[in-house]
Amino acid sequence: MTDGADRALAYARDHRDSFLRHLEELLRVPSVSALPEHAGDMRRAAALVRDRLETMGVSAKLIEGDGHPIVYGEWLEAEGAPTVLLYGHYDVQPPDPLELWTSPPFEPDIRNGNIYARGAADDKGQVLTMLNAAESYLRGQGRLPVNLKFLIEGEEEVGGRAVEGFVSSHPESLTADFTQVADSHMFAPGLPTLETGLRGNLFTEVYARGASHDLHSGLYGGVAPNPLNALAHLIAGLKDRDGRIQIPGFYDDVRMPSDEVLRSWRQLPFDEESFLRDEVGATQLTGEPAYTVLERIWARPTLDVHGIPGGFTGHGAKTVIPAEASAKISMRLVPDQDPGRILELFRARVMELASPGIRLEVKVLGSGKPVEVPSDTRWIRTAQNALRETFGRDTLLARSGGSIPIVGLFAEHLALDTVLMGWGLPDDNLHSPNEKFSLENFQKGTEATIRFWDLLAA
Amino acid sequence: MTDGADRALAYARDHRDSFLRHLEELLRVPSVSALPEHAGDMRRAAALVRDRLETMGVSAKLIEGDGHPIVYGEWLEAEGAPTVLLYGHYDVQPPDPLELWTSPPFEPDIRNGNIYARGAADDKGQVLTMLNAAESYLRGQGRLPVNLKFLIEGEEEVGGRAVEGFVSSHPESLTADFTQVADSHMFAPGLPTLETGLRGNLFTEVYARGASHDLHSGLYGGVAPNPLNALAHLIAGLKDRDGRIQIPGFYDDVRMPSDEVLRSWRQLPFDEESFLRDEVGATQLTGEPAYTVLERIWARPTLDVHGIPGGFTGHGAKTVIPAEASAKISMRLVPDQDPGRILELFRARVMELASPGIRLEVKVLGSGKPVEVPSDTRWIRTAQNALRETFGRDTLLARSGGSIPIVGLFAEHLALDTVLMGWGLPDDNLHSPNEKFSLENFQKGTEATIRFWDLLAA
Secondary structure: OOHHHHHHHHHHHHOHHHHHHHHHHHHOOOOEOOOHHHHHHHHHHHHHHHHHHHHHOOEEEEEOOOOOOEEEEEEOOOOOOOEEEEEEEOOEOOOOOHHHOOOOOOOOEEEOOEEEOOOHHHHHHHHHHHHHHHHHHHHHOOOOOOEEEEEEEOOHHHOOHHHHHHHHHOHHHHOOOEEEEOOOEOOEOOEOEEEEEEOEEEEEEEEEEOOOOOEEHHHHOOOOOOHHHHHHHHHHHHEOOOOOEOOOOOOOOOOOOOHHHHHHHHOOOOOHHHHHHHHHOOOOOOOOOOOOHHHHHHOOOEEEEEEEEEEOOOOOOOOEEOOEEEEEEEEEEOOOOOHHHHHHHHHHHHHHOOOOOOEEEEEEEEEEOOEEOOOOOHHHHHHHHHHHHHHOOOOEEEEEOOOOHHHHHHHHHHOOOEEEEOOEOOOOOOOOOOOEEEHHHHHHHHHHHHHHHHHHHO | OOHHHHHHHHHHHHOHHHHHHHHHHHHOOOOEOOOHHHHHHHHHHHHHHHHHHHHHOOEEEEEOOOOOOEEEEEEOOOOOOOEEEEEEEOOEOOOOOHHHOOOOOOOOEEEOOEEEOOOHHHHHHHHHHHHHHHHHHHHHOOOOOOEEEEEEEOOHHHOOHHHHHHHHHOHHHHOOOEEEEOOOEOOEOOEOEEEEEEOEEEEEEEEEEOOOOOEEHHHHOOOOOOHHHHHHHHHHHHEOOOOOEOOOOOOOOOOOOOHHHHHHHHOOOOOHHHHHHHHHOOOOOOOOOOOOHHHHHHOOOEEEEEEEEEEOOOOOOOOEEOOEEEEEEEEEEOOOOOHHHHHHHHHHHHHHOOOOOOEEEEEEEEEEOOEEOOOOOHHHHHHHHHHHHHHOOOOEEEEEOOOOHHHHHHHHHHOOOEEEEOOEOOOOOOOOOOOEEEHHHHHHHHHHHHHHHHHHHO
16 A cells, blocks of 8 residues: 555544534435425535535536536546546435434434434445545545546436436546446445446336316215226236236346356355344245345346325325326336336336226336446456455455446446445445444445555556 | 294395305314314314304203214204204315315305305205204294204214214214204205215225335345235225225125116216216226116225325335335225125235235224115105205105215114205215305205205194
8 A cells, every 4th residue: 555545544544523524514404306395405415515525625516407416526636547437426315204213314313333314324424435535635645546526416316317417418528437436335244345236227107097186985986987996906917916027028138147146146145034034124025936035136127116196195084086196116127128118118018007997197207227347347356455455354246236327327428337335234224214324334435445546546 | 834934934045144154154164073183173163063053042062072072952842843863064074185276175265156165065064054944943933843953073074983972872862753964965956855875884094014114125126025016916906997896795785776766766867978077077987887877876885095105105206115004995885785794804805915025904994884764754755845845846866875974873873764955066076176065055955954844843
């Protein structure tokens, strides 16, 4: 390791408290991209990130479009060294159901070495490991060993339309040697992990419309089309009880990983029983019986319903046949499924499943291609070395069932490979109440990033 | 007609404005029994009704229990004359979706001879025809021709537990010759109608529970049980697309009306095309193909879903697999189905339809027996005469697909027949936005009630 990296590591160790204060400040901003009433908070969060970059010496600005702003920053003075395009997001999922949080979602609370808040792990804590590392170099020794471009967006949780437009229309400003994404997780505490694949997704909302206005279920029940009953038939027709999707052609392009990769997954330290008990907490796991749990999550597509707005969802009884209802239905996709092609198949199947008297409409809320990361690149090998130095053990190559649509865009528009080096843990409660982030990982992530950039320049 | 009735009719005609002001005052109180935050409004509405009874000379009080108060009033000075137990309710359905109302639901607005407000037809406007009629006698000539007991409850829209407890535990205080219920509708404008049957109902909420907490659909999709997908399979398994209920034994006790009654229904002035276009406004009607539209509504049981709380129902996307979701499912029942027996069959079928990893629980939110009213009683014949005098044409004997659970209770606990003489119209938008009540029917209902009581005493 170089003296520069040593100085940066010393700076990082000396500034743990300051790093934590920056994280708490960002977590206090309810930057919920899905909810229009938080538009002002989105701008506040973006400005916080930009200001911190500016303060440490990275030239930064907000890119405004028709969505939430993108924070863009760059430091390009490491002549001859690689250029890394860094990606993360400052937006968060809605925090509901609020009543299940132990401490309020936007009042960060530290308990047992974790910081609890919406967005702690997804993705503010992870984004800040990159900012911490950059600050450690710039303040610790005055310069960085590599060139950096920061792309921190505000719509990752709602489809990322603004960043998609920016990446596809300004590829020249984003040229780099590879991208580094801090929005993933380690296989288990203390086990450094690089992710080599992500599922894609296709998030839809299917609207069902019957009568022209809500009707009384006594006076019209038996003859009036009921959009909620119709959506139930629709959803039941899309996936059977065993988790097999019933959309003709849906599985045609699914390409399972090689036997070698599947064998390596079976050697991972995964205990199905404790996964069921500690992470899921249901009576049993579900899904396609022919596949292992990790195969179902990492290499098989699936379909889930996230909410069914419509009718009366308050306390008690209301005998209404609603005029309209909808179902939020998403599919997770795997190589080589294409979201556009899947949308065609989905739409055709939905129309086939329409009930009498019900008009259906499919709207797309977001989509992203599945991603496979080549694991034999210089960047991956260097990341493995940085992780080994930081955690003192070999790196696992795993996948994630989650989706980061931007990674597919980077491959498509910039022809860049990605290093998915992240610091979340499986029990971080992403998208759920009591989301948390390990403070040890916050620091180790910062240190591993410092080492990674140092080794890249060697 | 007697002089007393003439004086009462004259009073009613002279006090139209005052009757309307009373109605507006009651409609301004958002007495939504389903929503706990309206508990104070429930008391205000009950007090308004009680005070008006007291002011006109009916001895009245609030009966307090563990639910919303019941207004009870009595005037028993017509020695030797029949005693009528009058029933109605002062509670209303929730007003949502608010954005579809032309004028706010609790700011009564008069347009084209109708008064628009939540509860206008169901049931405040109808309840007040009985109070108007009583006031017309008591103020117009100082006494009533019959004895009256008023039972105006506040939980009709939420299962009526308080009034059920009161009726079953105090049958002696409610002795009467028959009951008169003003909570039904006329077959069409200008066509006086007595209802001779009501469907019963069984309103349930089925809870589905999977994981111990909400999960991220990327990280767990494919193995985590999804309560929303499971509820879709459940609902789809309860009723097929053609409206046939798939609960073993469900139809066993269904007794269709006699051929004579069915023939009379086919002679009613019912136009399926305009019913579809003007009342329902869908592309087609649905339901069991073997039955006519009126048979499906009046004489066939059905099952509808009213809302599916759970997951994310806000704007946009949230990739959550909720830990819990529920479905509000009600069944309308016909003679001789028994809600208790149907509940057993329903529960058994629900458990049969459970998906892997999902625990189900059935809660009952309300129920009521189906009702058949004998049409050859003295009370019905007298009502027909009063209606003929008021509307100038013969009375239709029809049914309603709706439910008034109290009518079944009156038969069971008090052994009383019921006269279902009501003033709603088919397009009153009960339980929907823009509920209305015809001001002409408000007055004619008052006058018909005045005549009915006069003829009863003859």
